[in-house]
Amino acid sequence: MLKPTIFVDLDLPKAVLNYLAEHCSVDAWTEEDTVPREELHTRLAPAEGYLTGGRRIDESLLEAAPNLKVVSSVSVGYNHFDIDAMKRHDVTGTHTPEVLDETVADLVFALMLGSARRVAELDQYVRDGRWKRGDDGVLFGLDVHHATVGIIGMGRIGEAVARRAAHGFGMKVNYHNRSRKPEAEAKYGASYMELDELLAASDFVVMLTPLTNETKSLIGRREFRLMKSSAIFINASRGATVDEPALIEALQDGTIHAAGLDVFQQEPLPADHPLLTLPNVLLLPHIGSATEKTRDAMAMLAARNLVAVLQGEEPPHRVPEFKV
Ligand SMILES: NC(=O)C1=CN([C@@H]2O[C@H](COP(=O)(O)OP(=O)(O)OC[C@H]3O[C@@H](n4cnc5c(N)ncnc54)[C@H](OP(=O)(O)O)[C@@H]3O)[C@@H](O)[C@H]2O)C=CC1
Numbered sequence: 001m002l003k004p005t006i007f008v009d010l011d012l013p014k015a016v017l018n019y020l021a022e023h024c025s026v027d028a029w030t031e032e033d034t035v036p037r038e039e040l041h042t043r044l045a046p047a048e049g050y051l052t053g054g055r056r057i058d059e060s061l062l063e064a065a066p067n068l069k070v071v072s073s074v075s076v077g078y079n080h081f082d083i084d085a086m087k088r089h090d091v092t093g094t095h096t097p098e099v100l101d102e103t104v105a106d107l108v109f110a111l112m113l114g115s116a117r118r119v120a121e122l123d124q125y126v127r128d129g130r131w132k133r134g135d136d137g138v139l140f141g142l143d144v145h146h147a148t149v150g151i152i153g154m155g156r157i158g159e160a161v162a163r164r165a166a167h168g169f170g171m172k173v174n175y176h177n178r179s180r181k182p183e184a185e186a187k188y189g190a191s192y193m194e195l196d197e198l199l200a201a202s203d204f205v206v207m208l209t210p211l212t213n214e215t216k217s218l219i220g221r222r223e224f225r226l227m228k229s230s231a232i233f234i235n236a237s238r239g240a241t242v243d244e245p246a247l248i249e250a251l252q253d254g255t256i257h258a259a260g261l262d263v264f265q266q267e268p269l270p271a272d273h274p275l276l277t278l279p280n281v282l283l284l285p286h287i288g289s290a291t292e293k294t295r296d297a298m299a300m301l302a303a304r305n306l307v308a309v310l311q312g313e314e315p316p317h318r319v320p321e322f323k324v
């Protein structure tokens with residue numbers, strides 16, 4: 001039987017490429033640079049499947065890909081999908097939840113600990129030869145253990161953070177979702193709160209919602225002003241859930257104490273971005289799931305999603321909006 005053609009624009013582990021090649025005729029982009037838009041449209045013309053990362057799936061791409069049946073994203077977030085356009089073109093979307101939860105939760109804790117204890121700033125302090133006897137006071141940070149964390153978006157990753165917080169660090173856990181999660185409340189002693197209440201009550205505010213029309217700029221100037229002046233704001237969701245100019249202002253004028261960020265409105269962060277000038281922000285290059293083991297698992301899951309759809313089977317993880 002003729003194998004369906006697929007286009008892959010990510011570097012994939014050999015085992016994943018072999019699995020794809022068993023079931024599909026694979027056209028893979030092997031250049032280091034991102035595939036240019038025009039070239040992408042050309043390569044997608046014969047493709048029934050497209051395996052990618054955060055590439056925007058919009059009307060013009062879909063028009064260029066008349067045979068496309070599935071876009072399989074190697075990510076759990078799928079805000080790069082234009083869901084309505086995909087539905088119009090009868091293209092389904094899949095993603096890679098669960099396999100990355102623990103790895104992303106580790107990174108959230110790295111941001112919490114790193115910001116509270118000023119790890120990157122003080123590493124630089126030692127490297128610069130500024131470490132002198134008796135200067136302890138200028139090195140003080142804030143405690144993470146037994147502090148209060150407020151999780152906005154208590155989903156799969158949010159729960160992995162809550163478990164670490166409650167059972168590892170003795171922290172009080174507050175959370176905010178659109179719906180309550182009684183099991184999570186029981187497991188982590190978590191308190192459900194409306195957003196404003198959570199912002200005022202938490203020492204660490206952790207953003208872990210998907211980016212949607214509802215969560216776009218959910219945290220802005222008003223919300224920063226509701227937080228404690230000692231609060232540390234962590235964003236591992238998407239940059240656009242936060243009003244970035246308002247965050248910069250809050251960090252500059254002491255409205256909040258510090259921030260730890262893995263995601264930004266523009267990625268990669270431009271070299272002249274004002275966040276780069278602030279000492280009280282810890283910046284990471286969107287590496288929440290970036291361990292070899294987890295990225296390999298995500299890639300294999302994305303491959304299985306794609307092959308299942310092309311074989312007419314239900315994939316392990318269809319994006320909820322495409323479920324019938
Ligand atoms: N930095 C990184 O590298 C990574 C970032 N991410 C980001 O993390 C996000 C979360 O992933 P995951 O935990 O798997 O997703 P889940 O869907 O499991 O959890 C999302 C949570 O957000 C809540 N939520 C959704 N909309 C709103 C809203 N309007 N207001 C308040 N709460 C809301 C949901 O609860 P309810 O429906 O009840 O509101 C749900 O509990 C991803 O979408 C992605 O953007 C993920 C992986 C890596």
Ligand SMILES: O=CC(=O)O
Binds near residue numbers: 289
């Ligand atoms: O940001 C990463 C994801 O998996 O979503």
